[in-house]
Structures are given as structure tokens and as C-alpha cells.
Amino acid sequence: MSPTSTAADRRLLFAGALFATLLLLAWLSHGRGIIRDDPQRNIVIPQQLLMPLTLQAAYNEEEIWFRYRWPAERPHIAMDMLRFDGQHWQRHGTSPVGQDPDGLYEDRLTMLVDDGRVAEFRLFGGYITAHGGQRFMSDAVDAANVRAHPHLGATLGASDVRKYLPATRQAPHDWDALVDADTLARQRQAGYFLDLWHWRAHRSNPVGMADDQHVAEYRLNDSGRGTFSSNQDSDTGLPHFMFDPSLGQPALRWSEITTTTDFDSRYFLSRDQAVPFDPQHPWQVGDTLPRLLLQHADGSRGAIRVVGSARWQDGHWELVLARALDTGFPLEDKILHDQGSYDLAVAVHRDASGSRWHYVSLPFQLGLGRDATLRADRFAGSAPDWSQRSSLELTLFYPGQVTYASLLSRRHAGAKAMRQGIPARARHSEQQLAHYAVEGEFRQQITRQWLWTLSAGLLLIVGFAATLFSLLPRPARSTS
Amino acid sequence: MSAYHALLSHFPVALWITATLIIVWRSLSAATLAQAAARLLPLLLLWAALMGLITFSAGLLIWPLEAVSASPLARNHLLAASWTLAYWVLLLALCWRGGNLIWHGSWRLLMPALALIGVTLLGVTGALGGHLIGNPTMIGSLLRALGWEIYTTFYLPGWMLVLTLAGALLFLGLAWLWRPRPTTTTRGGPQP
Structure with a gap:
């Protein structure tokens, strides 16, 4: 060489x-x-983008039952507390951006239910309820603008934009361009709303209930009394109630409430353990009182009950909810029938996260006594034997800030397929949607x-x- | 246009894979048939590049550029396709310009290595295209196992971009520094 x-x-x-x-x-x-957290823009990316959930269903003459099981590192059962700092009662544990730093935000399970009358829901699930300007989005609408809105602010008393259905607006992305009240009423008569089952580990579980809500032009509470009300005087900032001293300490300790996973401990304040707040009591720094007073719900809002006790054990939550097939409130609940087919989507909040930091499922079908993605069969006796029931293994994913309008825009290659009625599941896996959601926040x-x-x-x-x-x-x- | 893009893509894929086989074959063998096949390489690669360009252009017509640049999978497909096309044009140029001389010495080892990189790029591009039109393969899982989640955009951090650009400039500088200068020798060049 x-x-x-x-x-x-x-x-x-x-x-x-x-x-x-x-x-x-x-x-x-x-x-x-x-990709990094940017709380100033309401951007916090969860460490895990996917999580599993197991679902079973059964029904009898009167009720439908759902059994949910999902993993969580630890239960978060406390939230929204008033902590005495020596002078004032400071509020902690409200809906956070991402995770609450003190771990003070409740775990939640929500389920959207439709009977086929919200046609887009069967195809695209909860995406149809996600729109620009909603709270905790990077482009969240200013509270003053919402309060000034004649319907959302003046009628509903809202100060933020939440879930709504596309046809309740003149264009889906215009949060403030609602159709007129008469059209909204006729939509409701036509069944154009989604039933929302809303189980809350702090605000409803201790009283054995789930919140019954629905989504139409806003995320609305069903009629009747809810499971919680404020325990803080808006003028003085003082609590209305404290724990009955005859039952123990009149307040909780901050250090205990932020770490509690004990369902038998006092982590909530209900009417049967509350007495009027005594401002003369020698309150100590760190004394903590729940800012919410729990009570039994009634009316349509109280239609969903927790069967037994929903508990976290061995790394998993296990929850059974039951509701009458026919609640008697057809304008707020989806009435279910034997041999009926329904569309569902499930979501979970965990890890002390609230608002849009949740994991959602794609929509799937429930059949009562008939084949579907999830088949519910009749049971006899006081409760179904879950070990004999088929179960549906769902993968829930972080949905990010993807809006319905963006999915229908030129930015989405599948917009044409959506207009042709091709469901999201036919083109996307949950894994794909989760990654797309994250990248969408840094587009x-x-x-x-x-x-x-x-x-x-x-x-x-x-x-x-x-x-x-x-x-x-x-x-x-x-x-x- | 999606169907035509898929149809057209068969041509450059087949041609580039054939070219790879010939390159590997020629690097291992100096047989008459291998030499004859290698002489066809420039034409084969030119035809592949033209078909690749047509396929690439057809792909750009499937969705609005706005949609392509907003979808991680589509971004990845476009990036891989661009690199694949450019890379195989590089191999075309080498085969064209190098002629019989690239089958000697170190070049004989380098050529199959370059072709294997090219066919890997080609495979990734094709697999991403399959995912895009709803025909996923296990290649997606393989890439995931190797460290790339294909549902996330392939992009480089700033420091790596700087390093890549510096590398590109270094290559250009070396090319200038090592540019061939006229030399004279007695009769006879490298023998096959």
C-alpha cells in the first residue's frame, strides 16, 4: 500500500x-x-401519560351498577383546607396547575354517558367538550370576561369556561357565542347533553355519593342539593363551622392532613360532626379546617350512590357506583333501558391533580343485556357477583390541550376523516394521542x-x- | 393522493433495495457478473432518485403542509423521507463519479456500510408511512425499544444542532482541504 x-x-x-x-x-x-413544565402558561406534563382502568357493569330491574378499579401511588382524599397562620385562615388545596405541592387535591373518577343523541360523542368522546379558552388552558379566558357574559356570567354565575358541547355555540370554538336560549332549551329536549357521573374522593365519597352533573352549554350541576357547600364566610374569611370539640380536637393539624391516607381519620367535615365556628377558641398556627362542609345530596344531583365503601388498597382504588336506570330527570340524566346501547367515556384524576390534568378514555359502547364493547348483564339478589362478570380493560391517556376546533382545522390531517364520521379509535391509539397531546402544548x-x-x-x-x-x-x- | 403515494413508493424502495444488494455483492465479489451489475448502479440509482423525488412530491400533496408540520408522525415521515432521498442522491453521485474505483481498498468496505445506512433510513421512512396510513408494523416497536418513540417528533436539542452544523462545516472544510490536485504518474492505476 x-x-x-x-x-x-x-x-x-x-x-x-x-x-x-x-x-x-x-x-x-x-x-x-x-418539553418542560411552564406553569406560567398552564403547562405541566404528567410523569405518566397512560394508565389502566378496569370496568365492569351489571343491572337489575331498578339500577345499573359500575365497578371501577385503577392504580394510584397513594390516595389523595383531602383538599381545599383553611389553615390558621396566626392571624388569618389561609386557603390551600384548590384546583392547582398540575399537582398540588402539598398533595391536597382529591382523586376523582368521572364518566360521560350518552344515549346516541350526541352523535359526535360516539366518534370522538370527550374531545367534543374541549375548547379553546377553557380554564387552565394556555389561552384561558379572563374571569372578568366570563363574568360579564350575559348567560355564562349573569345566568350561570360562572367565572371560567368549562366543558361544553359544540352545537351550543354558533361556532364550536367561540366560547362566548352561545346559541339563543330557546335553541338551548330545544337541544335539551332533544337529548343534546351528556350525563356526567362525578365521584370525588373528598367532596362526595365520605357521604357515600357521587356528584350527578351534565354537560350542555357548560358543565352544569343537576337540580337539587350537592354534596358540599362552602365553609368559609366570603366577607370575614372565617370558617362557618369547626369540628365538634366533644368528638375530639376542634381542628385538624396541617402536618397530618397533607399526608393522610387513613380513611378512618378525620379528613372532611360533615354536618353531623360540625358545630358553629368559635373565633374565641385559642387557635394555634397550623390548625386546619376543611373549607367544604359535606352533606347528603338530594334531587337529581343526588341520584348516584357509592355502593359499600370506595377505598384505596394495595395500590388501587376500587369503586362501585349505582344509579337508578330511570332517575325521573330525563333533561339532566340519560335514562337507561334493558337492551339499550349507550356511549361512555371514563376519566380519572389522581396524584393530587385537578382540572384538565386527568386521564381520559376514548369512547366505548355499553350494552344492557346485549353485546357491546362492555356488556352489562342482569343480576339477581342484592349485588352482582363481579367475579362472574366480564370486564373491560381500558387505557386512559393524558389529553393535553387538544381542542375540538383544532381537530377539525387544517392543522389536523384527520379532519376530513372526522367529517366523514371515522371514529378517533380507528386511526389513533391512546399512546399516540397522549404523545400528540404533549407535543401539541409545544407545537x-x-x-x-x-x-x-x-x-x-x-x-x-x-x-x-x-x-x-x-x-x-x-x-x-x-x-x- | 395517499393511494398514489403508496403506489409510487414501491418503485424507489425496490430500486434502492436492489442497489443495496448490488453494492454488497460487488463489495464481496469481483466476478464478471458482479462487475456488470455494479456498472448498472449509476443508472439504477438515478432512476431510483427520480422515482423517489416523484414519490416525495406526491406525498407532499396528501395533506396541507400545515397539517404535516403539526403531526409528529407526519413530521417524522417528512424528515426521514428528506434525509433518505438526499442520502441516496449522495450514493448515486459517488457511484457515478467513482466508477470502478470505489470497489477498491477502503472504499470497498465503506460502500456497503453507506448502503446499509441508506436502507435503514429507507426502512424507517417506509415504516413511518405505514403508521401514517394506519398500517403499523413492528418496526415502530423496534424503534421504541431502541430509544425513539415514533409518536414524538424527532428533533435535536440546540447543542446537538450546533454540533451537527459544525460537523457539516468541518466536512465542507475537509473537502476543500483534501480536494484532489493534479498529479502525474506513470501508466497504470489501481487494479480490480
């Missing part, structure tokens, strides 16, 4: 090794540097970085090509 060819070989080896090293580094480092930054990456890669190929060209052996010129 000549000295010239040895030098050329070394150069070739160097070029190849450099190219391979850059490829390897690119592979190892990709996807870093952009501009990722698109810019991706373009740079594409260009840098091309330039690298060009540079590598130029080097290889320079090293190509040339046929030597003959002098003879």
Missing part, C-alpha cells in the same frame, strides 16, 4: 467515523430540550426545532458527500 493511499484511507476512516459519531449522538440526544417550539433538525441533517449529508468526493480515488493521468 502506498503512503498516499494510506493517508487517503486514514482520511476516509476519519470522515466515516465522524459521520457515524454524529449520527449516534443525534440518536441518543433527540427529543430533549423543549411552535417543536416545529421550529424539527425544521432546524431536518435542515442540519441535510447539510450534514451534503458536507459528508463533499468530503467523500474529495477522497474519491482518481485515475492517475498518464504521462506516457
Whole structure:
């Protein structure tokens, strides 16, 4: 081998090794540097994007029962507390951005139910209720604008935008452009609303109930009394009630309430253990009182009960909810019938997260006595034998800030398929949707970085090509 | 257009895979048939590049660019397709310009390695396309196991971009530094 060819070989080896090293580094480092929490923009990405949930259902002449089981690292059963700081009762544990730093936010399970009259729900599930401007979105509407709205503010008393159905607006993305009241009323008569079962580990579970709500032009409470009311005087900031001193200490200790996982401990305040607040009591720094007073719900709002005791054990919540097939409130509840087919979607809040930081399922079908994704069969006696029932294993995913309008826009490659009525499940897995949701929260930054990456890669190929060209052996010129 | 893109993609894929086989074969063998096949490479790769360009263009017509740039999977497909096309054009140029000389010495080892990188890029591009139109393969799982979740956009962090651009500039600098200069020798070049 000549000295010239040895030098050329070394150069070739160097070029190849450099190219391979850059490829390897690119592979190892990709996807870093952009996705990070940004609470100022209401962006907090959960550590886990997926979680499982097992669901079973059964019914008898009167009621339908659902059994839910899902994993959670620990139960979060306390929230919304008033902590005495020596002068004032400070509020802690309200709906946080992401996780509450003190672990003070309740676990929740919600289920949307439809009877086929909200046609888009069967295809796209909860996505149809997600719109720009909603609370805790990066573009959340200012509270003053909502309060000034003639229907949302003046009639409903809302100060934020929450779930709503697309046809309740003149255009789905216009949170403030509601159709007129007469149209809303006729939509309701036509069954254009979603029933919302809402179990709360702090605000409803201790009294053995789930909150019964529905989604139409807003996330609305059913008629009747709810399971909780405020325990704080809005003028003085003082609690209305405290724990009955004859039953123990009149207040909780902050250090205990933030870590409690004991269902038998006092972590909530209900009417039967409350007495009027005594401002003269020698309150100590760290004394804590629940800001919510629990009570039994009634009317349509109190239609859903917890069967037995919903408890967290061995890393899992296990919950059974029951409701009358016909609650007698057809304008707020979806009435269920033997041999009926219904559309459901389930969501879970855990890890001390609230608001939009939840895990949701794609929609699926429930059949009462007939085949469906989840089949419920009749049971006799006082309770179903769950060990004999089929179960549905669901994968729940973090939905991010994906809105219905964005899914129907030119930005979504599947918008045309959506208009053709192709369901989300036919094109996307839960894993895919979760990752898309996260990337959607950093769309501009990722698109810019991706373009740079594409260009840098091309330039690298060009540079590598130029080097290889320079090293190509040339046929030597003959002098003879 | 999606169906036509899928139809068209068969041509560059088949041609590039055939080219890979020929490159590997030629690097291992100096038989007459292998040499004859290698002489076809420039034409084969030119045809593949043209079909690749047509397929690439057809792919851009499936969805609005706005949608492509908003979907992680579509971004990845576009990025992989761009790199694949550019990379195989590089191999075309090498085969064209290098002629019989690239089957000697270190080049004989380098060429199959370059072709294998190209066919890997091609496989990733095709697999991502399959995922996009709803025909996922296990390649997605393989890439996931190797550290890339294909439902997330492939992008480089800032420091790696700088390193990549620096690498590209270094390559260009080396190309200039190592550019061939006229030399004279007595009769005879490398022998096959």
C-alpha cells in the first residue's frame, strides 16, 4: 500500500467515523430540550401519560351498577383546607396547575354517558367538550370576561369556561357565542347533553355519593342539593363551622392532613360532626379546617350512590357506583333501558391533580343485556357477583390541550376523516394521542426545532458527500 | 393522493433495495457478473432518485403542509423521507463519479456500510408511512425499544444542532482541504 493511499484511507476512516459519531449522538440526544413544565402558561406534563382502568357493569330491574378499579401511588382524599397562620385562615388545596405541592387535591373518577343523541360523542368522546379558552388552558379566558357574559356570567354565575358541547355555540370554538336560549332549551329536549357521573374522593365519597352533573352549554350541576357547600364566610374569611370539640380536637393539624391516607381519620367535615365556628377558641398556627362542609345530596344531583365503601388498597382504588336506570330527570340524566346501547367515556384524576390534568378514555359502547364493547348483564339478589362478570380493560391517556376546533382545522390531517364520521379509535391509539397531546402544548417550539433538525441533517449529508468526493480515488493521468 | 403515494413508493424502495444488494455483492465479489451489475448502479440509482423525488412530491400533496408540520408522525415521515432521498442522491453521485474505483481498498468496505445506512433510513421512512396510513408494523416497536418513540417528533436539542452544523462545516472544510490536485504518474492505476 502506498503512503498516499494510506493517508487517503486514514482520511476516509476519519470522515466515516465522524459521520457515524454524529449520527449516534443525534440518536441518543433527540427529543430533549423543549418539553418542560411552564406553569406560567398552564403547562405541566404528567410523569405518566397512560394508565389502566378496569370496568365492569351489571343491572337489575331498578339500577345499573359500575365497578371501577385503577392504580394510584397513594390516595389523595383531602383538599381545599383553611389553615390558621396566626392571624388569618389561609386557603390551600384548590384546583392547582398540575399537582398540588402539598398533595391536597382529591382523586376523582368521572364518566360521560350518552344515549346516541350526541352523535359526535360516539366518534370522538370527550374531545367534543374541549375548547379553546377553557380554564387552565394556555389561552384561558379572563374571569372578568366570563363574568360579564350575559348567560355564562349573569345566568350561570360562572367565572371560567368549562366543558361544553359544540352545537351550543354558533361556532364550536367561540366560547362566548352561545346559541339563543330557546335553541338551548330545544337541544335539551332533544337529548343534546351528556350525563356526567362525578365521584370525588373528598367532596362526595365520605357521604357515600357521587356528584350527578351534565354537560350542555357548560358543565352544569343537576337540580337539587350537592354534596358540599362552602365553609368559609366570603366577607370575614372565617370558617362557618369547626369540628365538634366533644368528638375530639376542634381542628385538624396541617402536618397530618397533607399526608393522610387513613380513611378512618378525620379528613372532611360533615354536618353531623360540625358545630358553629368559635373565633374565641385559642387557635394555634397550623390548625386546619376543611373549607367544604359535606352533606347528603338530594334531587337529581343526588341520584348516584357509592355502593359499600370506595377505598384505596394495595395500590388501587376500587369503586362501585349505582344509579337508578330511570332517575325521573330525563333533561339532566340519560335514562337507561334493558337492551339499550349507550356511549361512555371514563376519566380519572389522581396524584393530587385537578382540572384538565386527568386521564381520559376514548369512547366505548355499553350494552344492557346485549353485546357491546362492555356488556352489562342482569343480576339477581342484592349485588352482582363481579367475579362472574366480564370486564373491560381500558387505557386512559393524558389529553393535553387538544381542542375540538383544532381537530377539525387544517392543522389536523384527520379532519376530513372526522367529517366523514371515522371514529378517533380507528386511526389513533391512546399512546399516540397522549404523545400528540404533549407535543401539541409545544407545537411552535417543536416545529421550529424539527425544521432546524431536518435542515442540519441535510447539510450534514451534503458536507459528508463533499468530503467523500474529495477522497474519491482518481485515475492517475498518464504521462506516457 | 395517499393511494398514489403508496403506489409510487414501491418503485424507489425496490430500486434502492436492489442497489443495496448490488453494492454488497460487488463489495464481496469481483466476478464478471458482479462487475456488470455494479456498472448498472449509476443508472439504477438515478432512476431510483427520480422515482423517489416523484414519490416525495406526491406525498407532499396528501395533506396541507400545515397539517404535516403539526403531526409528529407526519413530521417524522417528512424528515426521514428528506434525509433518505438526499442520502441516496449522495450514493448515486459517488457511484457515478467513482466508477470502478470505489470497489477498491477502503472504499470497498465503506460502500456497503453507506448502503446499509441508506436502507435503514429507507426502512424507517417506509415504516413511518405505514403508521401514517394506519398500517403499523413492528418496526415502530423496534424503534421504541431502541430509544425513539415514533409518536414524538424527532428533533435535536440546540447543542446537538450546533454540533451537527459544525460537523457539516468541518466536512465542507475537509473537502476543500483534501480536494484532489493534479498529479502525474506513470501508466497504470489501481487494479480490480
